Amino acid sequence: MTFYCPFRLVIHMKVSDKIIQRLVNTILRELKEQNVIQFKTKEEIAFQKAVELVKADFHRESRLDMEVNNMMDDLERQNPGSFQRYKMFPLLKKKLAKDRGIVL
Numbered sequence: 001m002t003f004y005c006p007f008r009l010v011i012h013m014k015v016s017d018k019i020i021q022r023l024v025n026t027i028l029r030e031l032k033e034q035n036v037i038q039f040k041t042k043e044e045i046a047f048q049k050a051v052e053l054v055k056a057d058f059h060r061e062s063r064l065d066m067e068v069n070n071m072m073d074d075l076e077r078q079n080p081g082s083f084q085r086y087k088m089f090p091l092l093k094k095k096l097a098k099d100r101g102i103v104l
Helices: 017-033 043-078 085-100
Strands: 002-004 012-014
Touching: 017 043, 043 085
Parallel strands: none
Antiparallel strands: 002 012
């Protein structure tokens, strides 16, 4: 699975299914060991649902990053020379995320 990365030095960030599964497994295991969660269904079903949610969140943020970069490209064309991408990217991303109800 390839995700768009907002930094110009990195074009794409690779996050494999294996990494996502390991992340979800670690989180669920820790929550279970600390008695923070109890499963109402089989753990395997909860695990698969959590993996799907994490993948969907990565995709949503990746799409947001691409949109922010497109907006910044337009702004940079309108304001050549005086535009600072590294300052504008986080501000614009945070505002768009807030407007769309995306938690970063």
